[in-house]
Amino acid sequence: MRRAAFASLLVVATAACADADASAFAGDPYGEPLTLTEVTPISTILDAPEEFLGERVLVEGQVVAVCEERGCWVDIASDRQYEKIQIKVDDGVITFPLSMRGRQALVEGTVEKLELTHEQALAAAEERAREHGETFDPSTVTGPETIYRIRGIGALVRDAAATQ
Amino acid sequence: MPPQRSSDDRPRAGVRWRGWNRVLHRTLGYLCAGLTIVYAVSGLAVNHIADWNPNYIIRTDTVTLAPGSAERATSPDFAAEVLSAFDLGGPVVGMYRPEPGRLDVFLDGGAIEVDLVAGEAVYESVRDRPVLRAFNALHLNEPKGVWTLAADLFAVALLLLALTGLFMVKGRKGVGGRGGWYVAAGVVLPLVYLLLLR
Numbered sequence: 361m362r363r364a365a366f367a368s369l370l371v372v373a374t375a376a377c378a379d380a381d382a383s384a385f386a387g388d389p390y391g392e393p394l395t396l397t398e399v400t401p402i403s404t405i406l407d408a409p410e411e412f413l414g415e416r417v418l419v420e421g422q423v424v425a426v427c428e429e430r431g432c433w434v435d436i437a438s439d440r441q442y443e444k445i446q447i448k449v450d451d452g453v454i455t456f457p458l459s460m461r462g463r464q465a466l467v468e469g470t471v472e473k474l475e476l477t478h479e480q481a482l483a484a485a486e487e488r489a490r491e492h493g494e495t496f497d498p499s500t501v502t503g504p505e506t507i508y509r510i511r512g513i514g515a516l517v518r519d520a521a522a523t524q
Numbered sequence: 525m526p527p528q529r530s531s532d533d534r535p536r537a538g539v540r541w542r543g544w545n546r547v548l549h550r551t552l553g554y555l556c557a558g559l560t561i562v563y564a565v566s567g568l569a570v571n572h573i574a575d576w577n578p579n580y581i582i583r584t585d586t587v588t589l590a591p592g593s594a595e596r597a598t599s600p601d602f603a604a605e606v607l608s609a610f611d612l613g614g615p616v617v618g619m620y621r622p623e624p625g626r627l628d629v630f631l632d633g634g635a636i637e638v639d640l641v642a643g644e645a646v647y648e649s650v651r652d653r654p655v656l657r658a659f660n661a662l663h664l665n666e667p668k669g670v671w672t673l674a675a676d677l678f679a680v681a682l683l684l685l686a687l688t689g690l691f692m693v694k695g696r697k698g699v700g701g702r703g704g705w706y707v708a709a710g711v712v713l714p715l716v717y718l719l720l721l722r
Contacts, residue, residue, distance in 0.1 A: 424620045424628060428582065429573050437620050444622070455666045458580055458650050462617035462630025490574075 385420070385466045387516035391454040394418065394468045394514050402438035402445050405471060409508035412471040417510065419445065419467055423460045423517065428491055431455035434512075436465060447512040460517055469512035474505075481505040542691065549688035552681050559662075559678050566663035569656055578660055581651045585610060586644060594625070594640040603629050606636055610647045 383397050396418035405412050405419070424444055425435035432451045435444045447467050449456070476484060482501045489496035569578035587609045596602050603616050606629055617630040625641040634649040661667065665675050690699045690707065697703055 422618050422620060424622065424630075428577060428580065431579075441621060442623055452664050452666075455661075455664070459632070461635050462620075464618075 385516055385518075387464075387466065387518040389514070389516055390456065391449065391512065391514035392468075394466065394516060396468055399466070402436065403440040403443060405510075406438065406440075406443060406445065406508065409471065409473065413473055414470060416468065416470050419447075419510065421465065423456075423463050423465050426456050426458050426460050428458060431457060434460060434465070434467075436467060446507070446509040447515070448509050449512045454512065454515070456515075464518045465515055466517075467510065467512050467515040469510040469514075472509060472511050474507040474509065476505045476507065478503050542694070545688050545691050549685060549692055552685050552688070556678065556681050556685060560682075562659045563663050563678075566656070566659040570660060570663070579653060579657045581653060583649050583651075585647045585649070587647075589638070589643045589645055591643060593638065593643045597627050597638070597640050602627075606638055606645055607631075609645060610636070612647070 396416065398418060399420045400412075400417045402419050402421060405417060419436060421436040421438065421444075423434050424437045427433045430451055432455070433446055433448045434456050435446050437444050447469060449469075478501070481504060482498060484505075485501045486496045486498075566578075572578075589606065589609060593602075596605070603619060604614075606627075607614055607616070612631065614631065617632060619630065620628045622628060625639065627638040627640060629636040629638065633651065634647060636645050636647045638645045662671065662675075665671055690703070693699075693703060695701060699707060
């Protein structure tokens with residue numbers, strides 16, 4: 361029973377919400393008010409990102425990382441295990457606090473693609489490592505990278521008590 | 525009968541506008557002092573964002589867990605075991621498995637990253653820098669809404685302070701003399717730097 365409860369906690373964190381209705385989601389607002397009500401599962405976007413390029417989507421999931429320096433991006437866990445997608449917001453337009461980590465969020469934005477050269481991918485990885493206070497290992501970046509992410513315009517984030 | 529003021533006694537136009545200039549500069553100076561300090565302190569703080577975090581005090585602490593953490597990771601007691609290794613009471617806000625060998629445990633005041641393979645856990649505690657975080661929020665206009673208007677008014681006030689400041693002193697030390705050279709240096713130096721950057 362307890363194992364099942366534990367498993368459900370993990371599943372909630374990465375809950376599949378196939379085209380769920382988000383109108384019942386309540387939380388602290390960030391940025392512009394949300395306009396979409398139909399949630400697109402992150403796994404669906406990551407399965408065929410090119411089909412979603414430039415499209416406005418609403419995604420739901422657990423916030424698993426936040427930009428520590430400027431609060432200008434968050435990572436949202438996918439409904440599929442070991443997956444996540446980054447939500448990038450314009451610097452200064454929305455600032456996400458570090459206290460958002462672990463909470464459930466509903467985020468609206470446009471799917472975009474970043475094509476990084478090897479040098480840009482190295483620089484980005486180095487920046488990420490620095491932000492996380494980790495030692496940068498250049499051998500982890502082997503070549504050019506294509507990143508699909510969401511350019512966020514607004515979000516609702518549940519408080520800690522509601523997330524638990 | 526009140527004494528008639530002759531045309532020679534009247535303050536000259538130049539004297540009048542200098543008086544108003546002084547009043548405007550002084551009043552804006554007092555009004556803007558507080559927010560100027562807020563913006564200046566925050567400016568210093570965020571200017572060095574590459575070297576430190578101006579909003580949070582982040583500390584990390586590492587512990588080695590008892591052997592077999594990878595096997596116990598799916599146990600309901602595992603999060604409690606990890607928390608107790610750091611003498612933390614919780615509550616747990618959420619958990620996430622970014623990869624098979626890792627578990628992230630999110631708490632109200634931080635997060636614990638557990639390397640299930642190495643049996644090592646790193647607790648990152650996060651505490652706000654209360655004053656600086658508030659200063660930065662105002663400086664970077666995080667509240668938006670009404671604060672956008674307040675920040676615009678402050679910017680206009682700073683412009684007026686700069687312009688009225690140019691004419692606070694007359695003569696050789698004023699903008700027509702030595703002061704003018706200082707003003708020119710203040711404009712030319714950043715321009716030269718920009719040219720060198722190109």
